[in-house]
Amino acid sequence: MTKLSDRVLSMQESVTLQAAARAKSLKAQGRDILELTLGEPDFVTPRHIQQEAMAAIENGSASFYTVASGLPALKEAISRYYETYYGYSVDQNDVVVATGAKFILYAFFMAVINAGDEVLIPTPYWVSYADQVEMAGGKPVFVEARQEQHFKVTVDQLEQARTQQTKVLLLNSPSNPTGMIYTSDELTAIGNWAVEHDILILADDIYGRLVYNGAIFTPISSLSEAIRQQTIVVNGVSKTYAMTGWRVGWATGQTDVIAAMSKIISQTTSNLTTVSQYATIEALTGDQEPIEAMRATFEERLNTIYPLLNEVKGFEVVKPEGAFYLFPEVSEAMRLKGFDDVTVFTNDILEQTGVALVTGAGFGAPSHLRLSYATDMETLKEAVRRLREYMEEM
Template sequence: MKKCSDFVLKMDESVTLAAANRAKELKTQGKDIIDLTLGQPDFPTPKKIGNAAIAAIENGKASFYTQAGGLPELKAAVQGYWQRFYGYEIDKQEILITTGAKFALYTYFMATLDPDDEVIIPAPYWVSYVDQVKMAGGKPIIVKAQQENHFKVTVEQLEAAKTNKTKILLLNSPSNPTGMVYSKEELKHIGEWAVANDLLILADDIYHQLVYNGAKFTAISSLSDEIRERTMVINGASKTYAMTGWRIGVAVGDSEIISAMTKIASQTTSNPTAVAQYAAIEAFSGADEDFKKMHAAFEERLNVIYPKLAEISGFEVVKPNGAFYLFPKVLEAMKIKGYNDVTEFTTAILEEAGVALVTGAGFGAKENVRLSYSTDLETLEEAVKRIKEWMDA
């Protein structure tokens, strides 16, 4: 008897988690591995956030189910946060709190897609977008952004990809894995195109505060009422407040879609973990000073590591201005070392140089690798040194 569905048998494991697991496996075998796979801050969650969670446990608030869509107090904190960082007001009926931003994305696709509805996804893309669209019965349409254009798609490319089945345009800025940030003008052009073509917009803004060297984040949802009405914003506490393990995501958008997403959450997770929600109230209400310290460290790491990585033979790197990733094209490096497959090349770097990166294949970019600079500078410098020595050997 076949135990698993055809769909799940065809599904790939997240390449990010697979790379991280392989790095951990080698470490347990006693090998010296530098792990640059996961996109999570290396800082502990700020104490004031942790203390809010402890207080919720001690006063008994964290012991019970909450509303499926999230605590009203947390929604109120998100409302204040939105006013500060997005510049417009939102109603509580336009907010859903989820068990991580990844689940917010999943509930959105489940709530909006009918069989064969198409979702335009610019590549390189975050690893879970494609499979989540497929899980919801939709069809991912990949539009490749060129490295020469700083990994940004153009309206002309989007127009060429659109069909009468296209329903959603997905945008991730700042981007995982490239770190690129769309300008206000670029987003306005894209947003107006989506409005003219009656498309929904899914804006993954999880890295919205992680921009560097004078770059500015623009929320596409803030550009006009017409654009905002069709945009669902996905955000969360993980990246900004070093809360990846707490699993708190946020979706903000059309109340009808939010209601449908909440219904899905009620039948799956019931509610996000109560203690994590109380911690998130503190995060969204006033942990900005803690974030500034982390932000300064990320910016320094980028500015120090980028030129060193660019010096490695065969590595072609565009300097990003957001998130905490570098995404070099390694086609020439692969040729130098005798590899035709980027995943095999990445595996060789892991096993021979002792540095764990993530293959670009899972991001829709078979000529690139991703490394996260969300670890300390000394470790990053040692990792780049190892890769350079391996390439020069």
Template sequence: MENSQRIKQLQPSITLAAADQAKALQAAGKDVLMLTLGEPDFVTPRNITMAAKRALDSGKTSFYTAAKGMPELLEAIILHLQKFYDVKYQTNQVVATTGAKFALYALFQTILNAWDEVLIPKPFWVSYVEQVQLAQGRAVFVETFEENHFKVSVDELEKRRTSKAKAVVLNSPANPTGIVYSADELRDIGEWAVENDLLIVSDDIYGRLVYNGCKFTPIVSLSEEIANHTVVINGLSKTYAMTGWRMGYAAGPTEIIAGMVKIVGQATSNLTTVTQYAAIEALVGDQSSVEAMCVEFERRLNELYPKVAAIPGFKLDKPQGSFYLFPNVKKAMERCGFADVTEFTGAILKETGVALVTGAGFGAPYHLRLSYATKQEIVEEAIRRVTKFVKGYSQK
């Protein structure tokens, strides 16, 4: 039986593929340093795992909850957003999902008709494009410039807006670049979106991970009009070292959320009950572990950034958030005789055992991504190996 055209055209996730390839080499006995996945190397904080354990021990596992999440969880999401965003949502404006990834999937399925356009600034996180296409929409790429720290401007957005434009995706702090938009920059984009009646898809999953005094501004906090044109996407994976629990959520206009709830109800039903209890503790319980993780990420960033910037042919600005470095490696590719960044990262993996992610899947043909959500010694050893590789190649 043949797969559908839709599925034939769907690209697998390059970040997951890069990690799978590295794990396969590891399983075959190769000494591999994994700098691929956006997965904090901390264990989930104890107050959160204890809440899950209590739920397990008291048998809170043998029932379905409301598809959109149990009322206590929705209340916790609302309280969390009130505290960190200073915006008050109603119960029918929030939905809990199986990871932020599924929140995005449900959102694009809800808002897009065939050929509706979604503006996506480049470089972009890999799944936006495929998810828009799965919903029969059209992903319209918007240029950004390295000199402007990859921040999209209203001018560039306007150049790509047509009458079919329905939404614009913003991701700040960003994956893969680590950039963080200022309140003024977000206000400009927000007002432009309101003027043109576009929905803002604000993927805030790295919102708590900002460093060196940088501040995260939730776009919905800027005005009621902007909030009415925005769906916030968020989740626990990155902030609370909970990638394995698969908890995400969305908050936004009632009608859109109702559409998303229908999809959740037909596609996954409720999020695992134990995860829901853990999530309540994460969202409204003690937040000190988040601060401790941030301090550690900041320390790694400050120590690792100059070392990566010093690799011959690597060029990058210092990021302000998330946990990725995204150097332009065009000069290093030239030194080593590569025209294609995917082949370059493949050669680095083969020769040095350092697993990185090619920028090609993020829409950046001269960049690669490395994650420092990995023990610092591992990243430092990776930097040593890549430096030796680049220097060695250019001497050949």
């Protein structure tokens, strides 16, 4: 048998993809499965974006390589996007585009992390952050943001976790999996702390346009020139524009970091698929009304499902402000059902009810589970009904 690398042997499989695969397997066996696992909008990419992609194919523009870091026209569209939603412009040399925001994150860590460098990661956290840091030879340092503090870390907590090896602070707001949003004041305090200690901020803003019920998303990079110079912003079109299959992500920030990421990309994937670049130009610069319609639909689902899920015995939910996940605390539910492991509990829910959820263990939250409401209302209501019945069967 081939001896695999230590790197891959120590790597964990994504719990979200693992849960989705298990749900699809059971569905293929004829089971009635309600999939609430993946963070994937259930909408088709808006028609005007599709049409622009088809035009690029038909006129031949999509047939060729581009610059590895992205089409100049796409970088210009991203700069205009920042002017509209961030309040500042970005030079083209400070933009790099790649095959999804996940790969952008990978390229960032590979570009800036040396062996032993530490990355502060507030928990709960998106499942791939820690493994990507470790792949780059770094050390993830987890800072617990408890439910009673609305899953947000404080400067005091960050300072307690800081060492001489701390190089990066990772911030995801709105958060996957909690949907919580840091306020402008909270971010200003964190940003100034990072500047004071020369800690690079990696801002994962992928859910920045998906906020609800009057909540406000504040980009940390917009708060001051000093904080902006300390921040690399990661974003993409997957969530906001229902374009998960197009695999488009980008980063903006310090010229030297962006150039280093571009070098990584040039030696791994080369350019992002050309047709996806043309589609993204249209997404960012074209009609935004379909985007608002999708956001409003997510908001309606949240406001409908949140109170219903909170009525499930043993489930305690903080109402999220953004993204499209609910992240209930289920320690009492586990106790009532006789479980002490949230992954085993989540698997039992799937086997007994057909409701596919994601264990919180992979997010650094062993007493929670994640439910995605990026699916239709009928499915969501039926899923909560099954969960209620499951918890009432003692």
